[in-house]
Amino acid sequence: MPADTQGPGYDYHDTLIIAHAVLASIATLITAPAAILVARYFRSRTWWFRAHVVLQAFTVVFTIMFFTLSAVAVASGGHGTQFVGPKKDPHHDLGLSVAILLWVEAIFGIAAHYTHTAHSATSGAFPTIKAKKSPLRHLHAWYGIFVAGLLYAGMKTGIDEWNMVADSGTLVPNGIQIAFWVIFSLEIAAYVIGWFLEAFRGQRNSRMISDHLGDEEKRDTPSI
Numbered sequence: 590m591p592a593d594t595q596g597p598g599y600d601y602h603d604t605l606i607i608a609h610a611v612l613a614s615i616a617t618l619i620t621a622p623a624a625i626l627v628a629r630y631f632r633s634r635t636w637w638f639r640a641h642v643v644l645q646a647f648t649v650v651f652t653i654m655f656f657t658l659s660a661v662a663v664a665s666g667g668h669g670t671q672f673v674g675p676k677k678d679p680h681h682d683l684g685l686s687v688a689i690l691l692w693v694e695a696i697f698g699i700a701a702h703y704t705h706t707a708h709s710a711t712s713g714a715f716p717t718i719k720a721k722k723s724p725l726r727h728l729h730a731w732y733g734i735f736v737a738g739l740l741y742a743g744m745k746t747g748i749d750e751w752n753m754v755a756d757s758g759t760l761v762p763n764g765i766q767i768a769f770w771v772i773f774s775l776e777i778a779a780y781v782i783g784w785f786l787e788a789f790r791g792q793r794n795s796r797m798i799s800d801h802l803g804d805e806e807k808r809d810t811p812s813i
């Protein structure tokens with residue numbers, strides 16, 4: 590694309606892409622991981638589900654907005670979209686699939702919420718996995734981790750994309766790139782630690798159940 594900058598400012602294409610990048614970064618680094626960490630750490634609290642849904646509703650709205658902004662920015666160059674053809678690249682293809690997969694994930698989440706969860710007594714290290722619940726719930730959780738991973742990949746490839754195609758010829762500042770990797774690492778670490786805590790608590794609870802409860806009580810013990 591020809592450079593069309595006015596002084597040090599950004600042209601129409603770059604301004605839309607900056608808005609695209611900001612919204613994509615908020616969805617990838619704030620709302621989606623916060624919702625997932627709420628589900629991991631606070632599942633026993635009554636408010637976890639409302640917090641998860643509100644945060645993920647923001648993620649979905651941001652995805653719609655940043656996807657639209659990117660499509661308008663790309664179209665402003667007179668090439669239509671760039672999902673296929675000589676100008677397609679991994680960020681465009683990946684970005685399209687991430688958006689679709691995330692919207693489908695939200696539908697799975699809503700459907701999972703309407704399935705019945707039997708409050709079965711679960712023992713052992715990982716009650717989240719062992720609890721008797723609809724396969725849709727398991728699907729939503731595992732598929733959600735996959736979608737979150739793709740969001741991070743979308744953001745990383747987006748940073749590279751700006752460095753290649755910005756009309757202003759600018760590069761994403763090093764500080765932003767380092768902040769991305771630091772936040773990414775801290776969030777993954779927090780999530781993995783959440784699973785370790787569940788394993789630890791699950792084992793302690795099942796020891797308590799077998800030490801102190803009768804068979805009838807064990808059957809009635811809520812799981813997650």
Ligand code: HEM
Nearest residue numbers: 610613659660663670671681684685743744747748750751
């Ligand atoms: C999860 C995060 C992201 C997703 C899902 C995503 C998605 C997309 C999609 C679908 C397009 C192509 C639109 C089309 O061909 O019509 C696109 C273009 C683009 N995105 Fe992203 N994006 C993300 C993050 C970012 C970030 C963080 C940046 C910059 C720092 C960025 C910079 C760009 C640029 C420069 C283009 C291409 C504009 C052009 O070729 O003219 N994206 N993005």
Ligand code: HEM
Nearest residue numbers: 621625628629645646694695698699702726730733734736
């Ligand atoms: C807005 C609609 C959504 C609803 C109604 C919803 C609902 C739920 C429900 C009911 C669970 C518990 C499943 C279980 O019983 O184990 C859950 C967990 C989870 N959700 Fe969502 N969800 C939504 C959106 C999303 C999105 C968009 C993502 C991914 C980006 C996501 C990722 C996850 C993950 C990873 C877990 C499991 C967390 C863990 O225990 O480690 N959710 N969600």
